[in-house]
Every structure is written in C-alpha cells, then in structure tokens.
Amino acid sequence: MAGPLPLGDPAPRDGRLPADLPVDPAVPFSAYLHVPFCRVRCGYCDFNTYTAGELRGARQEDYASTLLTEIEMARRVLGDAGALRPMDTVFFGGGTPTLLPAGDLARMLDAAASAFGLVSGAEVTVEANPDTVTPDVARTLADAGVTRLSIGMQSAVPHVLAALDRTHRPENVRTAVDAAREAGLDVSVDLIYGAPGESLSDWESSVDAALALESDHISAYALIIEDGTKLARQIRRGEVPRPDDDLQADMYELVDARLADAGFDWYEVSNWARTPEQRSRHNLAYWRGSDWWGFGPGAHSHVAGLRWWNVKHPAAYAQRLAAGESPAAGTERPDAEARILERVLLQSRLAEGIPVSELPSDNRANVAGLIADGLVDAPAAVRGQVRLTLRGRLLADAVVRELTD
Structure with a gap:
C-alpha cells in the first residue's frame, strides 16, 4: 500500500467546490x-x-x-x-x-x-x-x-x-x-x-x-x-x-x-x-496543469488550482459513498508561489521546455550556468525557452533545484 496521504484541510462531506473557484471552461x-x-x-x-x-x-x-x-x-x-x-x-x-x-x-x-x-x-x-x-x-x-x-x-x-x-x-x-x-x-x-x-x-x-x-x-x-x-x-x-x-x-x-x-x-x-x-x-x-477528477480510493484530483484526494482503502471509500458522502479525505489550495514551483518541476521535464519568463524571477540568472554545464540547450535559451539537453535529462532534479531554490 502507498504511504500516508497528505494532511491538507478537511474536505466538505458533500464534495462541493469553493464558490470562488476560478474555473476556466477552456482548460481541458x-x-x-x-x-x-x-x-x-x-x-x-x-x-x-x-x-x-x-x-x-x-x-x-x-x-x-x-x-x-x-x-x-x-x-x-x-x-x-x-x-x-x-x-x-x-x-x-x-x-x-x-x-x-x-x-x-x-x-x-x-x-x-x-x-x-x-x-x-x-x-x-x-x-x-x-x-x-x-x-x-x-x-x-x-x-x-x-x-x-x-x-x-x-x-x-x-x-x-x-x-x-x-x-x-x-x-x-x-x-x-x-x-x-x-x-x-x-x-x-x-x-x-x-x-x-x-x-x-x-x-x-x-x-x-x-x-x-x-x-x-x-x-x-x-x-x-x-x-x-x-x-x-x-x-x-x-x-x-x-x-x-x-x-x-x-x-x-x-x-x-x-x-x-x-x-x-x-x-x-x-x-x-x-x-x-x-x-x-x-x-x-x-x-501541463490541466484539470482532472481522480476516481477511486486514494485517487487525486485537480480543478482550477484546487487539489483533493480520496480515502485510501477500498472499504472506507465504499462506506463513504454508500452514506451519500464524498470520499475525499483532504484538500489543499496551493498559493501562487507553490504553483509556480510545481509548474517548473513538471514543465521543465517536457521536450518543449518552459519559458524563461515563467521561472521565479530570482532564478532566471541561473539559466546561464546551466547552459555552461551542458544541462540546458543554448539556442533554445536564446529564444527564451529552457529545454533540457541529454545530460540535463540525466540530472533533471538538479536542474529543477537551480531553477527553483
């Protein structure tokens, strides 16, 4: 079985989403x-x-x-x-x-x-x-x-x-x-x-x-x-x-x-x-940070920046639903800084890379060092995009640290 679920905030029993959730119908x-x-x-x-x-x-x-x-x-x-x-x-x-x-x-x-x-x-x-x-x-x-x-x-x-x-x-x-x-x-x-x-x-x-x-x-x-x-x-x-x-x-x-x-x-x-x-x-x-609903025990969901996760065990999951309650165990709404860090972590792993303009402002200067170390593609960086080289893919976690810490 997987490790413990995140703590988060209590999830509403009826599963309702916050009234101020900024849902974008154009997001897949x-x-x-x-x-x-x-x-x-x-x-x-x-x-x-x-x-x-x-x-x-x-x-x-x-x-x-x-x-x-x-x-x-x-x-x-x-x-x-x-x-x-x-x-x-x-x-x-x-x-x-x-x-x-x-x-x-x-x-x-x-x-x-x-x-x-x-x-x-x-x-x-x-x-x-x-x-x-x-x-x-x-x-x-x-x-x-x-x-x-x-x-x-x-x-x-x-x-x-x-x-x-x-x-x-x-x-x-x-x-x-x-x-x-x-x-x-x-x-x-x-x-x-x-x-x-x-x-x-x-x-x-x-x-x-x-x-x-x-x-x-x-x-x-x-x-x-x-x-x-x-x-x-x-x-x-x-x-x-x-x-x-x-x-x-x-x-x-x-x-x-x-x-x-x-x-x-x-x-x-x-x-x-x-x-x-x-x-x-x-x-x-x-x-790419789209919206999704995760169904089933332990599944995680994301809609418009709100995240939640279900109870882990199939029996607890079934009991919640049989009682007419949401199976969600907890929820969180990361702040703007956390969302930026998550975007860098995920988007930088893609071949398309991430725009330099979307990096935390204090970390943009680190791109030059990553180019010098052979971890980021120089021509792409000149065009404003951080893209990993083969060596960068091998050391992707280290690259992310340089772009976020």
Whole structure:
C-alpha cells in the first residue's frame, strides 16, 4: 500500500467546490479511474493497491458499481460549480485494471462518458498486465471506446522480472500486443531499469525486445526505492544492492539512443513516441496543469488550482459513498508561489521546455550556468525557452533545484 496521504484541510462531506473557484471552461478536463487491485504486490511498488487478502470488507466484484456512485457525485459537483466539461482523456490505472472483467471497465467508461461527455477523438487508455489481455478482452475494451492499451512489460529478462516480483510470462507481452493490435488499439509498453542484478546487457535485451513489438509509445522509468516497500527492506538488510546511479545513467543513454535510431522522439524525460499524435495526452494533461477528477480510493484530483484526494482503502471509500458522502479525505489550495514551483518541476521535464519568463524571477540568472554545464540547450535559451539537453535529462532534479531554490 502507498504511504500516508497528505494532511491538507478537511474536505466538505458533500464534495462541493469553493464558490470562488476560478474555473476556466477552456482548460481541458480529464478523468483518472483507479482500479486498486493486484494479484501480488511487486516489491518495488508504492502505489495504492491491494491484493485479495488486504481488502478487509471490500469486494472486488462490487467495485465498478461503487465507482459509478462517485461519477454521479462528480457530475453534480462539477455542474453546480460551472466546471462541467467533456473529457479530453480518460485513463484507467492501478493496480491492474484488467483484473476486473472487461465489461466492468466498459460500464465505468460508459458512465463517465454519459456524465461528462467525450470530446471527438478523445484518448482512452487502460493499463494492463500482459497475462490479463486476451483477444476477447481487447475487443470488449475497443468496442466500449478504449483507444489505447498501456502494457506493463517492465523487462524481457526472467531474472530481472523475478527481482521486481513481476509474475507475468515474458512471451505474453507479444500475445497482449497482438490482441490489442487486432482490436484496433494503439499500444504503449512500460519498462523499468536498474533492478537488482540487472546488467547493461540485460537492459539492452529488454529495449530491443520492446522495439521488436513495434509499439507506438515506450516509457522507461528508473527504479526508485520507495520507503516502506519490500525492496527497500531488502536493501536495508543488505540482501540486494541499491540501484547504481552510474549504471542507471548508462541505461538511460542506451534506451534514448536505441529509440531515436528506431524513429522515436522523446517528449518527456521518461517517455518516447513515434509521432506527436501517439504521445500520452493524458500524462501531458498532468504535466501541463490541466484539470482532472481522480476516481477511486486514494485517487487525486485537480480543478482550477484546487487539489483533493480520496480515502485510501477500498472499504472506507465504499462506506463513504454508500452514506451519500464524498470520499475525499483532504484538500489543499496551493498559493501562487507553490504553483509556480510545481509548474517548473513538471514543465521543465517536457521536450518543449518552459519559458524563461515563467521561472521565479530570482532564478532566471541561473539559466546561464546551466547552459555552461551542458544541462540546458543554448539556442533554445536564446529564444527564451529552457529545454533540457541529454545530460540535463540525466540530472533533471538538479536542474529543477537551480531553477527553483
């Protein structure tokens, strides 16, 4: 299970939004639907997910109906606030959304589309474990309006998958991709690098295997050790080594070069797409500060600068909604300074970068030093835009500190 939720301020029981909320109807709106179920807990995972033995009073088979109650509440709340807009993107995340019957996911999508509407050409993504995708599942999702499947490949090397506690069979990634393609879905695959015992050669094999799938989009994330996870405990006890920063940097350079050679462009530090149209529009909505409602236990939402988050456990989530109350556990409204810092943190990770004019005024002079260190692209900076170089992407956190501290 994930770490503790932020403290924040108490959330109103009826879920209402503040009367003075400056809603801009031109800002795109998205929906995130959290499915908090997994067959097993991966040792590195810090997401708000639950195995069957951890549900304690919640029933997986009731989940779709429970979430539909929050959708109806959101329709009322957003309508009352003048913030009701059709969805540009929808994302089913988890957990493992495809542990639910595909018909349940279809019902959830239909309810959201009925409540808010979908813009023409909306992107609708479902995350999936490769072992849970069959031709029937893919067809049901496509028929329901899903446009994109994001498959958790992570690695093509068995001992690396074992180190990550991933249980899927490597060959089922190809099966899942083929099923998605046959149903007319776009395909993205996710990779993780830096697992205990993973060599540069292992990583190269996984990148080449991902490219052989001919997917539209590839995400590659460095393994991060989160407090409270099984992997963090193993490292603390000395049972496995901590990820090597230099090796992870070599792995990043390898995947970036391999993907560039294959015709992919990076558009965010950890994400590459074949064409601009195949970028994850949902994730771009987060990075660009659009509005979204997060449905499900532990899900976070953002509308017009207001943020809130739901209670974590599925049982508590269901109890709140059954009582006619909002499942929100807390809320916050960051001030102007905090919003600027957040924008720098997120926007600077994009290939498009961030305008120098949007940096905190006291930090703009630091751009020259970042150029001298090879972290920021000089020609782009001359045009007024801070864009990371390859070296800058490797040291993105350090760049953000220079631009914000």
